[in-house]
Amino acid sequence: MITAAPKTGCMRTMLKLFFITKFKQLCHYNNNPMRFHSTSYIQPSSAKHSLIPILDLTNSYRFSTDRIELAHEIDEICKNIGFFIITGHSISEKIQDDMMKVSKQFFDLPLPLKKEISGSKDYPYGYNGLNDENLSRGYGKSSSSSLADIKESFSIGPYNEDPIRWPTKPENMSTIWLQYYKECERLAQHLYNIFALALNLDLNWFDQKIDTHRSALRSLHYPSVSLPLIDNQFRSSVHTDYGSFTILKQDSIGGLQVENRLDGKWIDVPFVQNSFVINLGDLMSRWTNDRWVSTPHRVIVPSQNSKDGFSVARQSIAYFSQINPNEIVTCIPTCCSVDKPVKYPPIKSWDLVMEKYLASTGKKIK
Numbered sequence: 185m186i187t188a189a190p191k192t193g194c195m196r197t198m199l200k201l202f203f204i205t206k207f208k209q210l211c212h213y214n215n216n217p218m219r220f221h222s223t224s225y226i227q228p229s230s231a232k233h234s235l236i237p238i239l240d241l242t243n244s245y246r247f248s249t250d251r252i253e254l255a256h257e258i259d260e261i262c263k264n265i266g267f268f269i270i271t272g273h274s275i276s277e278k279i280q281d282d283m284m285k286v287s288k289q290f291f292d293l294p295l296p297l298k299k300e301i302s303g304s305k306d307y308p309y310g311y312n313g314l315n316d317e318n319l320s321r322g323y324g325k326s327s328s329s330s331l332a333d334i335k336e337s338f339s340i341g342p343y344n345e346d347p348i349r350w351p352t353k354p355e356n357m358s359t360i361w362l363q364y365y366k367e368c369e370r371l372a373q374h375l376y377n378i379f380a381l382a383l384n385l386d387l388n389w390f391d392q393k394i395d396t397h398r399s400a401l402r403s404l405h406y407p408s409v410s411l412p413l414i415d416n417q418f419r420s421s422v423h424t425d426y427g428s429f430t431i432l433k434q435d436s437i438g439g440l441q442v443e444n445r446l447d448g449k450w451i452d453v454p455f456v457q458n459s460f461v462i463n464l465g466d467l468m469s470r471w472t473n474d475r476w477v478s479t480p481h482r483v484i485v486p487s488q489n490s491k492d493g494f495s496v497a498r499q500s501i502a503y504f505s506q507i508n509p510n511e512i513v514t515c516i517p518t519c520c521s522v523d524k525p526v527k528y529p530p531i532k533s534w535d536l537v538m539e540k541y542l543a544s545t546g547k548k549i550k
């Protein structure tokens with residue numbers, strides 16, 4: 185339960201907000217709009233849709249007033265762009281580096297070894313090769329690409345459900361992946377707590393919805409290819425993520441872009457050392473009755489990162505946070521009212537996710 189802050193705490197928070205607002209105004213006029221927390225206080229409305237805010241979580245782990253303040257900021261961001269970058273998240277750089285390294289070793293293996301574990305309708309994880317996926321097919325809008333994404337990936341599901349199918353090499357893959365998965369699980373729990381506050385719910389409202397979650401961890405490799413690409417071909421074609429939200433680690437190569445919903449222009453997601461990109465998925469948007477948005481994004485080959493007519497390879501790691509597979513997704517109580525009637529019929533969370541997954545892998549086209 186959230187308890188009301190004592191009056192002195194209230195005063196302190198108000199004063200703090202006042203000074204933060206003033207500080208942010210200064211930052212803004214110094215042409216540095218990216219490095220502060222909120223989008224809500226000073227930016228013109230178009231900026232709410234065209235900046236990827238950077239949030240430092242450090243104090244939100246320690247002080248409830250900071251958690252509440254952060255929750256307000258996150259609510260604004262999730263209403264407008266649904267993407268933000270977090271620092272101060274408590275996942276060590278060593279664990280992140282190990283995960284990148286072991287994934288690279290896997291992708292460097294000969295194709296038959298990588299294909300030992302392939303995904304199917306019954307096991308939607310394992311290896312997906314260069315022609316296996318077109319994310320925009322699941323997205324199904326006119327801006328979709330008809331060409332496969334130029335990427336390969338390896339994914340796992342939860343460690344406490346069916347046994348995970350591991351490749352035979354590299355040997356330490358399972359240890360490092362499980363460690364990374366569990367760190368993301370912890371970070372996701374913290375984010376759910378903040379999301380609950382942002383939606384005016386009890387801090388622990390999401391706990392029972394995620395205690396048997398079926399989140400997936402996926403490592404992505406975008407190989408070096410000769411340029412120029414065929415028109416309309418992408419490393420990851422335009423899509424929205426399917427589930428609750430994504431915790432993404434990207435390397436410094438660049439190329440991840442988010443669509444500005446107001447003018448359709450593409451916004452680059454900057455690389456920030458030791459950070460994660462958080463973006464909402466379709467399930468969260470539906471669950472909140474569209475109070476929060478699941479924003480289209482894609483990965484292009486950035487022109488500044490090519491060498492001798494070839495693109496430089498890129499790597500990323502995505503943890504797709506899902507809720508319990510049997511949870512019925514129906515409007516979160518604080519997101520619907522007489523003025524905001526429920527928009528969507530109830531649906532089982534796993535059905536929602538699988539529908540899109542199968543469409544993007546061509547196993548079932550919508």
Ligand SMILES: O=C(O)CCC(=O)C(=O)O
Pocket residue numbers: 404420425432434440481483499500501502
């Ligand atoms: O690799 C990235 O930066 C983003 C990948 C992505 O959006 C996805 O797999 O859903």
Ligand SMILES: [Fe+2]
Pocket residue numbers: 423424425481
């Ligand atoms: Fe995505």
